[in-house]
Amino acid sequence: MNERVNLDWGRLPFKFNGIDGYVVSRCRDDQWTPFEVIKSEFLTLHVAAGVLHYSQTIFEGLKCFEGPDSKRRLFRPQDNARRFAQSAEMMRLPHLSLEKFMTGVILAVNLNRRFQPPYGSGASLYIRPFEFASAAQLGVNRSTEHTFIVYATAVGPYFQEGFNKTIALYLTDWDRVPEKGMGNAKAGPNYGITIASQEEAKVFGCAAPLFTQPPAHRIITETHASNIAFIIDGKLVTPKQNSFILNSITRQSVIKICEELGIEVEQRDIEISELANITEAMGVGTGAIISPVGRIRDRNGFLKTKIENPDSPGPLSRKIYEKLLTIQQGEEEDRYHWNYIVEEI
Numbered sequence: 001m002n003e004r005v006n007l008d009w010g011r012l013p014f015k016f017n018g019i020d021g022y023v024v025s026r027c028r029d030d031q032w033t034p035f036e037v038i039k040s041e042f043l044t045l046h047v048a049a050g051v052l053h054y055s056q057t058i059f060e061g062l063k064c065f066e067g068p069d070s071k072r073r074l075f076r077p078q079d080n081a082r083r084f085a086q087s088a089e090m091m092r093l094p095h096l097s098l099e100k101f102m103t104g105v106i107l108a109v110n111l112n113r114r115f116q117p118p119y120g121s122g123a124s125l126y127i128r129p130f131e132f133a134s135a136a137q138l139g140v141n142r143s144t145e146h147t148f149i150v151y152a153t154a155v156g157p158y159f160q161e162g163f164n165k166t167i168a169l170y171l172t173d174w175d176r177v178p179e180k181g182m183g184n185a186k187a188g189p190n191y192g193i194t195i196a197s198q199e200e201a202k203v204f205g206c207a208a209p210l211f212t213q214p215p216a217h218r219i220i221t222e223t224h225a226s227n228i229a230f231i232i233d234g235k236l237v238t239p240k241q242n243s244f245i246l247n248s249i250t251r252q253s254v255i256k257i258c259e260e261l262g263i264e265v266e267q268r269d270i271e272i273s274e275l276a277n278i279t280e281a282m283g284v285g286t287g288a289i290i291s292p293v294g295r296i297r298d299r300n301g302f303l304k305t306k307i308e309n310p311d312s313p314g315p316l317s318r319k320i321y322e323k324l325l326t327i328q329q330g331e332e333e334d335r336y337h338w339n340y341i342v343e344e345i
């Protein structure tokens with residue numbers, strides 16, 4: 001095996017921690033070029049590229065874990081490929097096949113082999129595939145050229161606290177997506193728009209904003225980067241999928257794991273008033289993994305919940321987290337065929 005880069009694996013932040021390079025393919029007239037390997041962190045782009053002005057861009061985020069057997073496992077990458085195709089369709093970007101997506105991901109994982117965190121470190125290799133409008137344009141319209149890139153870097157958990165400390169969420173009155181929007185697309189415009197609400201959440205001492213559904217703002221949707229799930233009366237209750245919510249692959253996995261653990265699952269609308277009945281809450285996503293939530297507040301103060309100890313993760317959150325991690329890390333049988341083993345090259 002290649003030597004790894006020198007990083008503090010046990011204490012990695014969720015940020016860009018360097019790459020050896022990326023792979024790129026370009027599309028004109030629905031024809032994608034073969035991948036090219038670029039051993040750099042930089043990209044040459046036309047100053048009038050559509051993405052720079054009008055945000056025609058979509059992305060994915062997935063992780064690769066090294067197991068106790070030293071094998072590298074991608075978690076459910078074909079599901080990311082399918083969601084990428086759906087995001088492309090919604091944003092009217094050219095379609096990229098599942099095979100092309102997978103090839104790009106595997107090339108990027110191997111190219112950035114030195115950034116694969118070792119087994120047991122709690123860190124993982126984060127893979128970022130994205131597609132954007134790259135032709136020169138002035139008016140707002142569909143671009144004549146698009147670019148697909150995949151890079152991979154080493155990351156720790158999204159919320160620095162990791163699993164052991166709880167986070168607080170800020171119930172914001174900003175909207176992440178409009179009433180008829182594309183919140184179910186992992187598309188640039190849905191993310192840049194959340195920065196103001198993230199900063200507002202920080203001002204109130206919270207790790208992330210929690211959004212509600214316009215126009216009534218009574219039904220909880222998700223945070224800017226993760227889905228949300230609650231424990232109410234011993235059941236896992238999580239919002240049902242709609243255009244306000246990015247369809248999290250981690251959340252789908254949590255639902256399966258709950259079945260296995262004998263935890264009943266409800267997918268339905270959740271009213272803010274129901275927060276009074278929650279005994280646990282968790283952010284759910286590839287970056288967040290399972291982020292236990294201890295407190296939820298709005299601008300007037302903390303909301304009343306039934307969370308017993310807001311400073312430490314609840315028992316069901318812990319069970320779910322541990323199960324998910326042991327599967328992702330290849331520590332137990334992959335019953336659901338979620339893991340894709342990356343061959344050594």
Ligand SMILES: *Cc1c(COP(=O)(O)O)cnc(C)c1O
Nearest residue numbers: 225226227246248249250285286
């Ligand atoms: C990516 C993302 C998630 C998590 O989805 P996963 O497939 O679990 O990584 C949840 N919400 C938003 C807004 C996201 O962008």
